[in-house]
Amino acid sequence: MFRFIVRRLLQGVLTFFGATLVVFALMFAGQGDPIQALAGEKPVSASQRAQLTERFHLNDGFFQRYYYFLRDLFSGDILNFNGQPVFDRLGEALLLTSKVALIAIIATVLFGVTAGVISALRRGGIFDNSTLILTLIVIGIPAIVLAPLAQFIFGIKWKIFPVIYTSDQPVWSLILPGLVLGSLSLATAMRLTRASVGENLRADYVRTATSKGMTRKRVIGVHVLRNSLIPIVTFLGVELGNLMGGAIVTEGIFNIPGIGGLLYRAIGVEDGPTVVTIVSVLVIIYIVVNLIVDLLYAVLDPRIRYE
Amino acid sequence: MQVRRLASWTAIPLVAALGLAACGSGSDSGGSSAGVVRIGIAEPKHLIPTNTSEVSGSQVLAALFAPLVDFDADNKPVEVQAESVKTTDNKVWTIKLKDGWTFHNGEKVTSDSYINAWNYGAYGPNAQDNNYFFEKIDGYAAMNPLDPDGTGPQTAPAPSANKLKGLAKVDDTTFTVTLSAPFSEFKSIIGYTAFYALPQAAWESEGKLKADFENAPIGNGPFKMKGTWKHDQQIEVEKYDGYAGSVKPTISGAQFKVYQQPSAEYAALLANDNDVMKAIPAENLSTVEGDLGDRYLHSPASALSILAFPTYDKNYSNPNVRKAISMAIDRDAIVTQIFKGTQKSARSFVSPVVAGYRDNTCGAACEYKPGDAKTLYQANQGPAKLTISYNADGAGNKDWVEATCNQLKTNLGVDCTALAEPKFADLLTKVQNKEAVGMFRMGWSMDYPSMENYLGPLYTTRGSSNYYGYSNPAFDALVAEGSAAATQEAAIAKYQQAEDILAQDLPVLPLRFGQNNYGISTKVKNVEIDLFNRVDLMKIEYIG
Numbered sequence: 001m002f003r004f005i006v007r008r009l010l011q012g013v014l015t016f017f018g019a020t021l022v023v024f025a026l027m028f029a030g031q032g033d034p035i036q037a038l039a040g041e042k043p044v045s046a047s048q049r050a051q052l053t054e055r056f057h058l059n060d061g062f063f064q065r066y067y068y069f070l071r072d073l074f075s076g077d078i079l080n081f082n083g084q085p086v087f088d089r090l091g092e093a094l095l096l097t098s099k100v101a102l103i104a105i106i107a108t109v110l111f112g113v114t115a116g117v118i119s120a121l122r123r124g125g126i127f128d129n130s131t132l133i134l135t136l137i138v139i140g141i142p143a144i145v146l147a148p149l150a151q152f153i154f155g156i157k158w159k160i161f162p163v164i165y166t167s168d169q170p171v172w173s174l175i176l177p178g179l180v181l182g183s184l185s186l187a188t189a190m191r192l193t194r195a196s197v198g199e200n201l202r203a204d205y206v207r208t209a210t211s212k213g214m215t216r217k218r219v220i221g222v223h224v225l226r227n228s229l230i231p232i233v234t235f236l237g238v239e240l241g242n243l244m245g246g247a248i249v250t251e252g253i254f255n256i257p258g259i260g261g262l263l264y265r266a267i268g269v270e271d272g273p274t275v276v277t278i279v280s281v282l283v284i285i286y287i288v289v290n291l292i293v294d295l296l297y298a299v300l301d302p303r304i305r306y307e
Numbered sequence: 308m309q310v311r312r313l314a315s316w317t318a319i320p321l322v323a324a325l326g327l328a329a330c331g332s333g334s335d336s337g338g339s340s341a342g343v344v345r346i347g348i349a350e351p352k353h354l355i356p357t358n359t360s361e362v363s364g365s366q367v368l369a370a371l372f373a374p375l376v377d378f379d380a381d382n383k384p385v386e387v388q389a390e391s392v393k394t395t396d397n398k399v400w401t402i403k404l405k406d407g408w409t410f411h412n413g414e415k416v417t418s419d420s421y422i423n424a425w426n427y428g429a430y431g432p433n434a435q436d437n438n439y440f441f442e443k444i445d446g447y448a449a450m451n452p453l454d455p456d457g458t459g460p461q462t463a464p465a466p467s468a469n470k471l472k473g474l475a476k477v478d479d480t481t482f483t484v485t486l487s488a489p490f491s492e493f494k495s496i497i498g499y500t501a502f503y504a505l506p507q508a509a510w511e512s513e514g515k516l517k518a519d520f521e522n523a524p525i526g527n528g529p530f531k532m533k534g535t536w537k538h539d540q541q542i543e544v545e546k547y548d549g550y551a552g553s554v555k556p557t558i559s560g561a562q563f564k565v566y567q568q569p570s571a572e573y574a575a576l577l578a579n580d581n582d583v584m585k586a587i588p589a590e591n592l593s594t595v596e597g598d599l600g601d602r603y604l605h606s607p608a609s610a611l612s613i614l615a616f617p618t619y620d621k622n623y624s625n626p627n628v629r630k631a632i633s634m635a636i637d638r639d640a641i642v643t644q645i646f647k648g649t650q651k652s653a654r655s656f657v658s659p660v661v662a663g664y665r666d667n668t669c670g671a672a673c674e675y676k677p678g679d680a681k682t683l684y685q686a687n688q689g690p691a692k693l694t695i696s697y698n699a700d701g702a703g704n705k706d707w708v709e710a711t712c713n714q715l716k717t718n719l720g721v722d723c724t725a726l727a728e729p730k731f732a733d734l735l736t737k738v739q740n741k742e743a744v745g746m747f748r749m750g751w752s753m754d755y756p757s758m759e760n761y762l763g764p765l766y767t768t769r770g771s772s773n774y775y776g777y778s779n780p781a782f783d784a785l786v787a788e789g790s791a792a793a794t795q796e797a798a799i800a801k802y803q804q805a806e807d808i809l810a811q812d813l814p815v816l817p818l819r820f821g822q823n824n825y826g827i828s829t830k831v832k833n834v835e836i837d838l839f840n841r842v843d844l845m846k847i848e849y850i851g
Contacts, residue, residue, distance in 0.1 A: 036732035038352075041701075041750065042360055043764075043771040045438050047431025047451045050463050055434075082352055089538055148570065156578050163578040164571050167540060255571035257539035265350075268700065270732075 004306035012287040097258035101243040103178025116193025135187035164255040196228040237293030342559030356503035357428025371526035372503040382756035397489035411531035418482035420504035437501035446472030610821025631684035635718035653817040663799035677718035694745025777814035
């Protein structure tokens with residue numbers, strides 16, 4: 001197991017460098033005039049241009065700039081094009097985005113998996129059919145429609161939740177955006193669970209267990225559920241990464257100063273250091289989460305051994 | 308493995324989530340307490356006076372700093388921090404400060420507070436956004452040597468000075484400013500954000516600003532910082548009891564909340580969670596009157612939208628072709644249909660907010676006469692294909708540019724393409740390289756209320772925002788004469804003559820004057836938004 005982890009971490013290092021190189025190359029290739037982008041619709045003086053060009057090595061070659069970027073990234077004092085430290089902004093933004101993503105994941109596990117199990121057990125019943133239709137609708141509505149709708153109904157009309165994120169109600173005001181964000185993966189998780197549990201219910205080992213005289217509760221709770229969780233854990237692992245990166249829409253609508261908004265604005269002003277740093281951090285999160293998912297397999301299914 | 312262990316595995320993320328959720332709570336006090344108004348802004352770029360050129364940052368700085376002069380109802384400069392601003396020849400200006408003013412840390416406001424701050428802003432290598440505001444002061448050139456070949460491979464030489472020669476201290480409350488050429492409107496310029504004073508505490512060493520100063524700027528204004536700048540979240544200020552100004556605010560503080568998107572801010576306004584939203588987003592214009600009723604307000608703004616011609620392109624070099632295009636555009640229709648009446652159609656080259664503005668200086672060229680336009684266009688063999696470039700990052704440009712193109716198609720019988728550039732920077736790069744972009748959109752908001760601030764940067768040969776290559780020596784001479792004129796009246800007379808030349812040459816077409824369209828909550832009254840799109844914090848009142 002230990003060797004497996006070490007091997008995976010080494011692979012992670014390679015993935016990290018590969019991914020940052022690609023993103024850096026894309027930023028580099030697609031770059032117009034970052035100094036003018038920063039100044040907006042105002043004129044830029046020659047001396048200001050010269051100063052910023054030198055400070056951010058804008059005239060240097062690709063590999064030189066990639067080297068400067070890596071050097072600054074690892075020494076921790078990487079500056080954005082406004083001259084402010086990237087990591088100062090990143091830490092808080094990451095924390096907020098993680099909170100929203102975790103609320104989304106918890107909602108997915110609580111409602112999605114539970115509903116999936118119930119549907120599978122009562123296949124063809126009223127609950128099954130109604131949740132199927134409901135998930136179809138939810139999957140069909142993109143977040144960009146769902147989020148303002150939820151904000152309008154629950155925030156402005158019924159005043160159940162705060163309209164936007166406020167720092168004096170840090171948890172309460174994140175519930176609604178978290179639920180909106182989670183609703184998409186909730187639907188997928190529910191259908192995945194339903195299919196997986198449904199399949200396992202017909203498996204030989206279930207029939208064996210039942211004929212042995214085991215209670216139905218134990219058969220489902222221990223045998224069926226544990227075997228059915230493997231695809232769901234895989235899905236959730238990938239989904240956590242997606243939620244971290246894909247929160248741009250939800251964060252904008254609920255005014256959460258998270259990673260999504262930071263990334264969106266950095267791309268807008270062609271702020272290479274910020275964009276590549278954020279992507280690098282997201283890559284690390286992906287790598288770590290996927291490693292955890294792989295380790296969870298072994299926990300769920302004792303037949304899986306990593307050497 | 309037992310069920311218990313399985314449960315412990317699923318419990319880990321739950322515990323982590325609760326832990327994460329717990330660490331952020333408690334520390335902030337963001338809600339509206341008595342007398343604190345909440346104003347929506349975007350994340351400021353900087354909070355250093357000489358480095359702040361966008362509205363969000365200058366809104367915050369206007370709370371923290373007092374200007375030398377402010378503008379009255381007629382947009383004439385009136386002294387605030389200055390006791391007097393005097394000159395005899397428009398070249399040497401003597402600024403006397405009021406005695407007894409202090410910064411928020413108790414430090415006295417002296418001539419040095421201004422001289423040090425201005426020198427910092429004017430020094431090229433400091434790369435301040437407002438650097439160009441100091442260019443009229445003697446000694447600026449030595450601090451900002453020109454690049455010998457523009458954006459070419461050579462680099463500019465190092466500056467030979469790090470102080471403005473034109474600034475001289477007389478005593479603790481008096482200093483003189485010598486300009487490199489006489490300029491009658493200098494008193495208006497010093498009302499701008501770039502000219503605030505900085506305390507001794509701002510400096511790490513001479514000419515070097517403390518790195519974290521802008522996270523908690525110390526000013527001499529009616530409000531002081533409460534805590535530090537919470538990036539991407541909020542900036543809070545509270546009343547400064549030692550403020551020496553004659554007009555004092557009635558509110559006890561202001562909370563500038565940073566909104567990521569206008570839609571979020573609008574939702575907060577509807578829920579009464581935000582007190583002032585300075586610009587209603589375009590997508591809400593159709594419902595805003597129903598949503599807010601009489602809490603939806605308007606005030607004049609200084610913005611001017613123009614359609615610029617690349618005069619270096621032979622397709623557009625004939626003024627009669629330009630006139631024909633102008634006459635084929637129905638400005639009023641676009642204002643009502645696309646902008647729902649939130650802007651006003653423009654037929655002059657300067658905004659109505661400045662002294663010296665005259666209605667309809669564009670004359671016959673801006674009258675909507677599709678028939679005459681077509682005749683004139685064909686007689687002058689205008690190009691069969693027109694293009695209007697715009698930047699897609701500016702909200703709402705696409706709609707009106709396409710509408711304008713459709714009008715040109717119908718009225719002139721030509722082909723017209725609306726061409727999007729992803730960013731304004733891309734458009735500027737192409738224009739500066741004199742690439743074929745066709746006509747292009749431009750906008751201008753003034754830095755100080757004066758006709759010169761429109762005529763100089765936009766249309767003079769060396770104007771900082773003259774991207775269309777327009778050059779007319781007679782026009783340049785008139786603007787220069789106006790700047791050197793002895794009185795404001797004499798200056799305006801010259802500027803108006805210069806404007807008349809524009810009406811004949813038509814390097815650009817005036818299209819629309821901007822307007823502040825803002826919404827307020829039920830908790831505030833007397834909300835005024837000034838020409839710089841800032842909420843007037845001395846007038847706003849909290850009614851709870």
